[in-house]
Amino acid sequence: FFEQILEAVPDSTFAMIEAFKADSNGKKVNLSPGIYRDDNAKTWVLPSVKKAKEILQADQNLNHDISPQMGYPDLVSVARQMTFKDTLDSRTVTSMQTISGTGANHFIARFLSDTLQPKTVWLSDPTWDNHPKIWRHTNPATEQRLYPYYDYKTSTLDIEGMLSTLREKASRGDVIILQACAHNPTGLDPSRENWEAIAEVCEEKEIFPIFDSAYQGFATGDADNDAWAIRHFATRVNATMEFAVAQSFSKNFGLYGERVGALHIVTRTRDSAAKVEGVLKTISRAEITSAPGFGAKVVATIIQNPTLRGQWQDDLKTMSGRLRDMRKRLYDELTKRHTPGNWGHLLTDIGMFSIMGLSQEQVAILKDTFHVYLLPSSRLSWTGLTSWNVEYVAESIHRVVTS
Ligand code: PLP
Numbered sequence: 251f252f253e254q255i256l257e258a259v260p261d262s263t264f265a266m267i268e269a270f271k272a273d274s275n276g277k278k279v280n281l282s283p284g285i286y287r288d289d290n291a292k293t294w295v296l297p298s299v300k301k302a303k304e305i306l307q308a309d310q311n312l313n314h315d316i317s318p319q320m321g322y323p324d325l326v327s328v329a330r331q332m333t334f335k336d337t338l339d340s341r342t343v344t345s346m347q348t349i350s351g352t353g354a355n356h357f358i359a360r361f362l363s364d365t366l367q368p369k370t371v372w373l374s375d376p377t378w379d380n381h382p383k384i385w386r387h388t389n390p391a392t393e394q395r396l397y398p399y400y401d402y403k404t405s406t407l408d409i410e411g412m413l414s415t416l417r418e419k420a421s422r423g424d425v426i427i428l429q430a431c432a433h434n435p436t437g438l439d440p441s442r443e444n445w446e447a448i449a450e451v452c453e454e455k456e457i458f459p460i461f462d463s464a465y466q467g468f469a470t471g472d473a474d475n476d477a478w479a480i481r482h483f484a485t486r487v488n489a490t491m492e493f494a495v496a497q498s499f500s501k502n503f504g505l506y507g508e509r510v511g512a513l514h515i516v517t518r519t520r521d522s523a524a525k526v527e528g529v530l531k532t533i534s535r536a537e538i539t540s541a542p543g544f545g546a547k548v549v550a551t552i553i554q555n556p557t558l559r560g561q562w563q564d565d566l567k568t569m570s571g572r573l574r575d576m577r578k579r580l581y582d583e584l585t586k587r588h589t590p591g592n593w594g595h596l597l598t599d600i601g602m603f604s605i606m607g608l609s610q611e612q613v614a615i616l617k618d619t620f621h622v623y624l625l626p627s628s629r630l631s632w633t634g635l636t637s638w639n640v641e642y643v644a645e646s647i648h649r650v651v652t653s
Pocket residue numbers: 284349350351352353378429434462463464498499500501506511
């Protein structure tokens with residue numbers, strides 16, 4: 251049956267994780283995965299999550315019933331509140347629980363393929379490498395085009411290029427994927443003024459925006475602040491502005507394996523919202539029936555309990571603060587060595603990632619000679635840096651760049 255099928259190209263992130271595991275060198279450093287690690291390079295269970303699990307486990311009424319089709323209701327409601335706060339009439343937002351952020355991205359692509367049938371989906375250049383895969387898989391008829399985003403020469407946002415490309419080339423009913431904050435892989439976010447200009451172009455050209463919100467709380471350590479762009483779009487819902495949000499709780503709750511997420515579709519009218527819900531339920535029934543319960547209960551318990559919520563806000567600050575410290579440490583180590591390169595942006599980039607501006611060949615030498623693992627695009631995940639490996643990483647980069 252299967253002799254004719256073509257061999258699949260392995261996913262670069264997972265391939266890197268496997269290669270790292272197999273590397274027996276004691277000095278190895280993994281700077282490739284987007285998974286938060288503490289200063290001991292260990293995955294961190296957030297103290298707020300630990301306490302929520304204790305509360306759930308002590309609850310005599312905790313059962314393993316299936317959630318309704320739109321998901322665990324408390325999770326759906328806290329997800330919506332975290333995203334929009336009070337900017338919208340909740341009756342015009344259709345929210346459902348999904349299998350993490352990937353599931354939310356998948357669901358919205360699937361939903362649009364059954365409804366809007368966009369001719370083009372616009373992706374940032376560069377973007378999270380799963381966006382093109384999800385759209386190719388779910389919506390092969392939709393053409394994928396890139397909008398300028400990262401200026402590799404200056405390591406800055408090419409906002410003019412982005413806006414003019416959309417103005418000149420996008421058409422009514424196209425879809426654009428925007429990242430709400432802590433852009434993966436560049437670590438560069440639009441300013442508030444930039445977001446206003448992006449919203450204007452979307453309205454003018456009648457483009458349907460999807461916010462991918464995978465790092466709320468990781469950008470500034472403040473979940474409200476990091477939702478600014480989404481809430482700004484929410485205030486503009488009108489005849490030419492409806493949009494969606496694909497939300498992940500993997501990073502901001504450290505619940506990578508529990509696969510907790512949500513999809514929100516914001517429509518102009520309650521009538522549209524009711525129809526959207528019907529289509530989502532139809533897709534959900536065929537694909538997952540209903541989303542998993544435990545992780546959803548952990549998130550809802552934290553957000554609904556003021557003490558745990560306060561602890562979680564501290565946890566966000568701990569994670570984003572450590573990443574900021576690592577940025578400064580690596581920057582200092584590189585500048586101390588006078589390593590050739592443009593490093594100033596390392597201090598101002600936001601979130602888990604930065605692009606180091608190294609060639610694929612240099613990235614390969616880092617891996618093969620120094621056992622320091624970055625993605626081929628030279629995306630560095632700050633989560634792998636620690637106070638005890640940062641000097642080694644800086645020295646390795648220095649030697650590769652100056653050899
Ligand atoms: N969107 C972006 C931009 C991401 O970087 C990620 C994870 O790396 C996701 C979505 C989804 O992650 P998950 O499916 O683990 O929630």
